[in-house]
Amino acid sequence: MVIVVAYTPDSSGEAALAYGIAEAKRRDAKIVVVNATRGDALVDPRFAGESAVGTVDSELASMDHEITQPIGPDVSDLIISEVERTGAGYLVVGLRHRTPVGKLIMGSVSQRLLLDSPVPVFAVRPPRD
Amino acid sequence: MDALNGLMDGFATALTPMNLLYACIGVILGTAVGVLPGIGPAMTVALLLPITYNVEPASAFIMFAGIYYGGMYGGSTTSILLNTPGESSSVITALEGNKMAKAGRAAQALATAAIGSFVAGSIGTALLVAFAPSIANLAVKLGAPSYFAIMLLALVAVTAVLGASKLRGFIALFLGLAIGLVGIDGLTGQNRLTLGIPLLSDGIDIVVIAVAIFAIGEALWVAAHLRRRPVEVIPVGRPWMGKEDWKRSWMPWLRGTAYGFPFGALPAGGAELPTFLSYVTERKLAKKPEEFGHGAIEGVAGPEAANNASAAGTLVPMLSLGLPTNATAAVMLAAMTGYGIQPGPALFEEHGDLVWALIASLFIGNLLLLVLNLPLAPLWAKLLRTPRPYLYAGILFFASLGAYAVNLQWFDLALLLFFGLLGLLMRRFGLPTLPLIIGVILGPRLEIQLRQALQLGEGQWSTLFSEPVAVIVYVVIVLLFAAPYLTRLVRRTPQEA
Amino acid sequence: MTDSPVIREGAPAPDAPDAAAAGPDRAQLGLAALVAAVGIFCIAGTWNVQAGFSGVDPLGPRFLPRVVGLALIVLAVLLAVATLRGDRGEAEEGEDVDLSHKPDWMTVAQLAGIFALNIALVDFLGWAITGALLFAGVARVLGSRTWIRDLIIGAVLSVGSFYAFYVGLGVPIPPGILDGIL
Structure with a gap:
């Protein structure tokens, strides 16, 4: 069994990761953390740098795990192809707080994942602060 | 005109609301392009050359000066927050700056860079006021032989001293001189190298060359090597410094200024050498040298000050002799010729009001940079998220617009593409762009001085050595060529002994 | 960093710079x-x-x-x-330049093509149209996938610059095919 976590280095990504870890432990599954980026700007705040990847890596040290950072024009496609590649049974995504207008303009990766994912999806919301 | 009076008049011009607005725009734009990857102050001024069609010269140069200083500032911001310095002059700043930022001291690194830039820029500009007019006064009295020698020195210095390969530097320089030859010969009225194309008779517009080499060439080069993987940026709040940081910074600022200004003022000083020297000095003098390599604030304060002081120094030869020694200064001189203003030693006399307004605006711009940018730093960091397709589409769009607006003919766009591809080739083969641009700008002036000198000397080549200043300059040129071999000799002797 | 995180690139595998390997350039x-x-x-x-x-x-x-x-x-x-004798130029580096990949001359050729198209059409169609196409085309080649948005941005820029030059700088850019409309 494999669980894929769509990870971004922010509160919703952390929430997804925390849930993914708990879920993987419960099911004794391998956890695959996917941090995808379009790679079309010099800086992408949703792309985990070396130190953030290192932190995640050490968090997962005791478990069977893998971290990937695919780059391509469509982030949700990248995540889904990782789900297919690993033959995952579940996908965990973090939702972020967005206004309806914001969603209209920006589009939403998590929404695309909910619609397109071939496997069941856990949608996790970060704790409100 | 006495320098202080001139400066006061300059402030009067620069402080009008309209010009203050231009200074603000320049400073903000300059910082933005300094931060943005792939676009720098030289390219920005080149892209803005069309404004010279209708904007007052003083206002245009006030804005350009803001872009020049602002770009320097923006460059240091990225070299601290990212580990990929955009320009060679900020490589040294990145050494300690990025380490400081990684250690959670980004705010202090940015603050010491900003305040150091302000201090160095202000002192540097004051030194500019002190030196440039008297140098111009001396230079005005020089005859064609001396002036020819000085221009030759500038060309040789920029080509032979800066950059890794002299061979490539000279190839770039002579390509630039060849481009400068195209068009009607001023003295005999005959077409040269125009291939019978009437549109080439006026020569190739410097706007087109500058935009092609700096904007198109760069954009095409980046497109061929687009970085896909995002780089790590260090989040930052508002820059600030503690008491201890001030104590550790002020001496490096002053020492950095002392290194930077003279190197900038020399024809081939550049900013690389003084920033490096400043870094080495600070490491030697530091109370805690073990901090170097792990984020020592002195290693940011000194080089950053040296960088900005050298930027001010660069304006000395530009304003007093009409000699550009870096890319942005070269494009600014191109803008001057666009206004029909002949850059050279007579500039202070003939266009004193313009020059002093420019200098006054440097003081103002420096202050604006400090006031605006300390609170805006987090915003600038956000600019790095600009998607590249839009960034480069915008660069190519404005480059085409600027070239098209020169004559409103497709022909200039074709030239733009042609020289843009040349710019791409140059980047591929490591040919430096600066000698080419300076060759294009100085070539025609060099030829006129040479022919005038020989005209007055009735065709005798010895006339070139008829002035003492010329002879001294030729000796310096020979020394420049010989220097590497001499140092090699000196170094070799102890080994052999 | 150690080798523990598997980092897969979406782009083709990076080719090591072949500086020393091959013979003369x-x-x-x-x-x-x-x-x-x-x-x-x-x-x-x-x-x-x-x-x-x-x-x-x-x-x-x-x-x-x-x-x-x-x-x-x-x-x-x-x-x-x-x-x-084996001398090589040092290719220019930059913030947005990644020299560890092989150069992508296809992208450059496409950009030059778009540029040539602009040159060919600017007198006939006018800057207001070709400028917009230039912007959208370049954005597309460089990886943007939002055609409509790119065209709108391009059109705003080109028409805006047409009027900015006309009104602000006193430079009348030829309107081309849109003569009488602009």
Whole structure:
């Protein structure tokens, strides 16, 4: 069994990761953390740098795990192809707080994942602060 | 005109609301392009050359000066927050700056860079006021032989001293001189190298060359090597410094200024050498040298000050002799010729009001940079998220617009593409762009001085050595060529002994 | 970093820079040929230029082109020799430049094509149209996938710049096919 976590280095990504870890432990599954980026700007705040990847890596040290950072024009496609590649049974995504207008303009990766994912999806919301 | 009076008049011009607005725009734009990857102050001024069609010269140069200083500032911001310095002059700043930022001291690194830039820029500009007019006064009295020698020195210095390969530097320089030859010969009225194309008779517009080499060439080069993987940026709040940081910074600022200004003022000083020297000095003098390599604030304060002081120094030869020694200064001189203003030693006399307004605006711009940018730093960091397709589409769009607006003919766009591809080739083969641009700008002036000198000397080549200043300059040129071999000799002797 | 995180790139696998591996940089011989050609052009292209009165202008209009031409030819030979000895240029680095990949000349060719299209069409269609196409086309080639949005941004920029030049700078950019509409 494999669980894929769509990870971004922010509160919703952390929430997804925390849930993914708990879920993987419960099911004794391998956890695959996917941090995808379009790679079309010099800086992408949703792309985990070396130190953030290192932190995640050490968090997962005791478990069977893998971290990937695919780059391509469509982030949700990248995540889904990782789900297919690993033959995952579940996908965990973090939702972020967005206004309806914001969603209209920006589009939403998590929404695309909910619609397109071939496997069941856990949608996790970060704790409100 | 006495320098202080001139400066006061300059402030009067620069402080009008309209010009203050231009200074603000320049400073903000300059910082933005300094931060943005792939676009720098030289390219920005080149892209803005069309404004010279209708904007007052003083206002245009006030804005350009803001872009020049602002770009320097923006460059240091990225070299601290990212580990990929955009320009060679900020490589040294990145050494300690990025380490400081990684250690959670980004705010202090940015603050010491900003305040150091302000201090160095202000002192540097004051030194500019002190030196440039008297140098111009001396230079005005020089005859064609001396002036020819000085221009030759500038060309040789920029080509032979800066950059890794002299061979490539000279190839770039002579390509630039060849481009400068195209068009009607001023003295005999005959077409040269125009291939019978009437549109080439006026020569190739410097706007087109500058935009092609700096904007198109760069954009095409980046497109061929687009970085896909995002780089790590260090989040930052508002820059600030503690008491201890001030104590550790002020001496490096002053020492950095002392290194930077003279190197900038020399024809081939550049900013690389003084920033490096400043870094080495600070490491030697530091109370805690073990901090170097792990984020020592002195290693940011000194080089950053040296960088900005050298930027001010660069304006000395530009304003007093009409000699550009870096890319942005070269494009600014191109803008001057666009206004029909002949850059050279007579500039202070003939266009004193313009020059002093420019200098006054440097003081103002420096202050604006400090006031605006300390609170805006987090915003600038956000600019790095600009998607590249839009960034480069915008660069190519404005480059085409600027070239098209020169004559409103497709022909200039074709030239733009042609020289843009040349710019791409140059980047591929490591040919430096600066000698080419300076060759294009100085070539025609060099030829006129040479022919005038020989005209007055009735065709005798010895006339070139008829002035003492010329002879001294030729000796310096020979020394420049010989220097590497001499140092090699000196170094070799102890080994052999 | 250690090798523990598997990092997969969406782009094709990076090719290591082959600086030391291959022999001389043959493309650089082409550059040398180009430099020599420019040098020959400088001399040949000014061969028939008439000298002025020698009293007024002893040096004449042919002198500098010959010096420059000769220098370029000599430099080209030096470059060729240096190239055969294994000399390589240091390709320029930059914030957005990643030299660890092989250069992507296809993208460059596409950009040049879009540029050429702009040159061919600008007199007929006018800047307001070709400028918008230029912007959207370049954005597309560089990886943008939002055609409509790119065209709208391009159109706003090109029409905006048309009026900015007309009103602000007093430069009337030819309207092309949109004559009478703009």
